Amino acid sequence: MGADHARKLARVVSGAELAAVTDFDARVAGAVAGEFGARVHADGVELIDDPAVDAVVIATRDDTHADLVLAALRAGKPVMCEKPLAPTADRCREVVAAQAALKIPVDLVTVGFMRRFDPPYIALREQVRSGELGAPLIAHCVSRTVHTYPGGDSASSITQSAIHELDIVPWLLDSPIVEVSWQHGRSSVNSAGRQDPQFYLMRTASDVLVTVELFLNARYGYDTRCEVVMEAGTSALTLPTHIVTDVERRRAVAYPEDWIPRYSDAYRIELQEWIDSIAKGRPSTLATAHDGLRASLVADALVESMRTNGSWVKVPD
Amino acid sequence: MGADHARKLARVVSGAELAAVTDFDARVAGAVAGEFGARVHADGVELIDDPAVDAVVIATRDDTHADLVLAALRAGKPVMCEKPLAPTADRCREVVAAQAALKIPVDLVTVGFMRRFDPPYIALREQVRSGELGAPLIAHCVSRTVHTYPGGDSASSITQSAIHELDIVPWLLDSPIVEVSWQHGRSSVNSAGRQDPQFYLMRTASDVLVTVELFLNARYGYDTRCEVVMEAGTSALTLPTHIVTDVERRRAVAYPEDWIPRYSDAYRIELQEWIDSIAKGRPSTLATAHDGLRASLVADALVESMRTNGSWVKVPD
Amino acid sequence: MGADHARKLARVVSGAELAAVTDFDARVAGAVAGEFGARVHADGVELIDDPAVDAVVIATRDDTHADLVLAALRAGKPVMCEKPLAPTADRCREVVAAQAALKIPVDLVTVGFMRRFDPPYIALREQVRSGELGAPLIAHCVSRTVHTYPGGDSASSITQSAIHELDIVPWLLDSPIVEVSWQHGRSSVNSAGRQDPQFYLMRTASDVLVTVELFLNARYGYDTRCEVVMEAGTSALTLPTHIVTDVERRRAVAYPEDWIPRYSDAYRIELQEWIDSIAKGRPSTLATAHDGLRASLVADALVESMRTNGSWVKVPD
């Protein structure tokens, strides 16, 4: 992910230059730096303190996010942190507090919830907000990937993968999630010890019931679905396609393999908005530290529901 | 519905003749009888006892179903009863018992769960049963209609409308529903005192989690959706369409207004199968009295869950 | 085809009984007759003259059609002849003349252009005739099959396969075809000596330009497409589907293998309409002998264009 951001900043984002990179694998850092003429730092803190660095993107291991964001805040530099802001709500709160303590008009911290910049999600949100079809009543999200990566468990499915739904749903419906319930049935033979698929019920402050199917070993493709059912009709994301091919008795369109092609535009537009906001000293439309905290609080509530047999769990403010 | 069945039996089902009709509105009965040269009876029991009547279709008010079915059993005539077999599981049990007491090799009672004869549902079931995509893990049903009819309440949404899903899901997944939970969020401004939409979680004996959205005031169209997620892929009903029209900046296909055009083929094929089975004295593939009872038991469990704040309720055997 | 018609008449068409069958292969005739309790005749003329036969369906080799239709006319029996009415326009004219010579109010001869009873084509025609989108300006037809059968040539592609388009286009646009031009490019490696694909330009009396791609070795599936472009928008047939399946990085719907599943409903509805019209002594909405002649005249004009290097050829009245 870091290499992809580096490439986009160096090559397709207007107004940005890639000054420096670092990576726990020095060869990776060297290769990326060499390709774009950037310098290499030994670690994130060194990079953040480099005077040639005006702003920082963090795409490291989840458990290093909060410390690096805090370092950027200390250095007074804009920082975009890949989701999650931190693996626990407590550490997210620390970041929110540090940002608040600066008492500056424009936040330095932003969180990379790139779906907010995905043109299909934006179109869906505009349709909902237009009011043309009346108030939303119920919404259905599906998030499927081809396979899991080694090392996770049922809780990390929530905090690392479902976290995107936990951010995008309130953004889409303009109302926070206040209550959640975790559900499950049969698990895939490929689930390697996790519960997969998982199913969530969530309720917004506006009393919209939201359902989420998360299935990480869905095998067939990377597939994000979302439908918002309103009073007078319903609106849903389509599968983005370029071509349709007819062969061997079937008419078919292709699924992406993973999130990188699916959200390539979203990442580019997000980075451009971030760079533009920095250049102009204005707030960006990226997710804030507070948004990152909110998503973590919902994730924690889902984990608690999972551990209490699917009970409804309230999300703290 | 009765008039539609009468017309199909008289005009498009091979091997059937419309001998007699009855209706609580004598003018309606007279009009249908006149159109097809059938005789008119004062009530259902008189019609059942007419020697010219070899087999009986019941499409009357729900609370009259069981008594008429029992009358047909007494007369020893094959009877197809529109769903539900009876408004309560107890009355369904009475019919099942009366059928069993006859100790005959071929059931006389069948229930009009016509979706079992819908070509899209049949194709979906064949895909699931082929095993090509592995075992089913989770399934999603959506059942939306344009508007409710006066006089119902939240419970009748389950027993009269959702009942179709309660029959079709076990048929589709080849496993009975053993446990259910009733959920809800915001209700439509058009819901007239009911909870609408409603949302159900159901679990089959094979541990497949099944979700159902029932939304009777969906306004936009009559829409039945069903997706079965299996180990290696997913399969879903498509919206049946004949033409696509491009006008005024949009590409659009049409939704049916109600179930009659949507399930027209299913009704015809069901009636043909019923007539053929009678002609040959063989069991039909229509739903049995026992299937009607099973669906009512699941409906009752959902009503109980509704009255106990969404608790999981077991379905009795 | 004959066996399929026999089965439909015996089993799913209301008001019909299968009285007798014949086939050049006596075993086939015997098998079908045995299945449905019909008698077997040595040949078509014997069958036509059987007093137990009220009406006749002809689904024999193309070059036998006209003689059998004439025999049915002599016997004064309603006859439905599979397309084409005859392989040449001259023989079609003979049938038209024989029908006219009877001077009876209701034609005995009908031609099995079943697409006129296909619900998608009917919906498209209703959209065009509604005038909602203004007058038709241009129309595009595509007719593709999986492979050719041995023994045909470029001309028989027109007279046996494209003939369906030649009948359906005037019916759809409510205007006869008056002029045609035959075109071609590269031929498929599978074309076995024919020109395949072929491409036609046709003009209706109402000056609509109609294009037709006929590709018999398209391999991927049986696919009939038709789009009518009108002043304010465009309307087209959709691919009839029941389910959509997501597997191996693709979302796919199925093509039929050939015309039998694609037009199964059309054949059934056509036969029902034919039987109903006979029972009531009223004209049917099936294609007439004159329609069969018109299609043959257009086919002959296309063959002439093919032999004159794609020149525009007028269709005689």
Next chain:
Amino acid sequence: MGADHARKLARVVSGAELAAVTDFDARVAGAVAGEFGARVHADGVELIDDPAVDAVVIATRDDTHADLVLAALRAGKPVMCEKPLAPTADRCREVVAAQAALKIPVDLVTVGFMRRFDPPYIALREQVRSGELGAPLIAHCVSRTVHTYPGGDSASSITQSAIHELDIVPWLLDSPIVEVSWQHGRSSVNSAGRQDPQFYLMRTASDVLVTVELFLNARYGYDTRCEVVMEAGTSALTLPTHIVTDVERRRAVAYPEDWIPRYSDAYRIELQEWIDSIAKGRPSTLATAHDGLRASLVADALVESMRTNGSWVKVPD
């Protein structure tokens, strides 16, 4: 179009700055320049000669293109000219000759056939070139817009609008167009003296038959379609969509109003490729002056066919 290019170069293309603008309407030039901090020139030649200008984009009236491109060549500056390179093939040849006379390894002239950078067209080309479905046999293009602009005629429909198909088809099929025929039927009531729709038959050197429907007053939306039929299957552009909306008995996706939203990505990617190629001194993958000439030669052949009653006209080398 010019303002859109200026905005993209200033805001979303990496490595570009907007140095100067000009426009025949000085207020437009002033507004754009003000927005992005660029300077304003009195005319194109003055802008081209500005030492602060490293490269030039031309999006002026068609008949000024060639002169401005020649001025850029004289100034030795890279120039991207919107299509067409010139309204006549003769003037295109002049530009090709001027480029050739420079005897430099990297062309300065590029032509803005942006569809070559449209992700759907690129995916279609990759499918064709992969050879997976065998050789292309026939291809169908449809190019529809909402309405015409005042002042054109049937010939300018070809040279200004259809020109995109005339460039993209050889690029897609990897073979030049060698022969064309212009056809027509009924014209739209909105056609204001033009023939609209028009229909073209074209043949490539590889003997693929290509059909093109151009309909500028299609009213319903901006719609570019392209299907390539190959030996084993067919592949086609899909309508790019973000959301699907169900309301008022229909399921609908939106058409763009014109080419700017439809090809927004293509324009951005094209400009980025152009800037990158200039920065690195390497040839770009944009269309060359020779490509611009080829398209004009095909357009001229179509105009000649139009004036000779649809005869097949050869395209000169």
